[in-house]
Amino acid sequence: MDTSRFNAYRTMWVMVLFDLPTETKKERRDASQFRKKLLESGFMMFQFSIYMRFCQSMENAEMHTKRVKNILPEKGKVGIFAITDKQFSRMEIFHGVKKQETNPPAQQLTLF
Numbered sequence: 187m188d189t190s191r192f193n194a195y196r197t198m199w200v201m202v203l204f205d206l207p208t209e210t211k212k213e214r215r216d217a218s219q220f221r222k223k224l225l226e227s228g229f230m231m232f233q234f235s236i237y238m239r240f241c242q243s244m245e246n247a248e249m250h251t252k253r254v255k256n257i258l259p260e261k262g263k264v265g266i267f268a269i270t271d272k273q274f275s276r277m278e279i280f281h282g283v284k285k286q287e288t289n290p291p292a293q294q295l296t297l298f
Contacts, residue, residue, distance in 0.1 A: 194272035198247040201269065202229065202237045202254055206262035216259045223257045244268070 202224060206217040221237070227250065229237040241247040247268040254266050279286040 194275065195270050196243060197271040198241045198244055198268045199271060199274045200229075200239045200241055200247050200250050200254075200266065201232075202264065202266050204235050204262060204264040206235075206259055206264075213261065216261070220257060220259045224254070227253055227257075240271075241268070 204220070206220065207213045208217055221231075224237045225231075227239070229239040232238050239250055241250055251266050251268065254264075258264055
């Protein structure tokens with residue numbers, strides 16, 4: 187098996203950042219549905235309005251980006267971008283002024 191296809195420069199993280207209106211009942215429902223659909227698509231919550239998903243390649247990341255575009259809510263702002271696993275591993279996370287250890291979620295291996 188060619189393990190080079192799973193190196194930190196080829197594997198990707200798709201990040202979805204959003205700011206959705208929640209003033210009306212419909213807007214709250216739409217925002218909730220968007221979050222639910224992200225979770226159903228394999229994304230995990232990083233922060234309340236930031237979701238991420240590990241992808242084994244740029245092609246896989248592009249596929250998941252298209253899926254997010256297909257479920258965009260009617261209102262609000264949504265940003266989608268992909269970074270390499272290597273870039274993701276360089277993120278520093280703080281809780282207040284105390285630095286947190288960065289333990290990225292376990293990488294998922296899909297077997298066909």
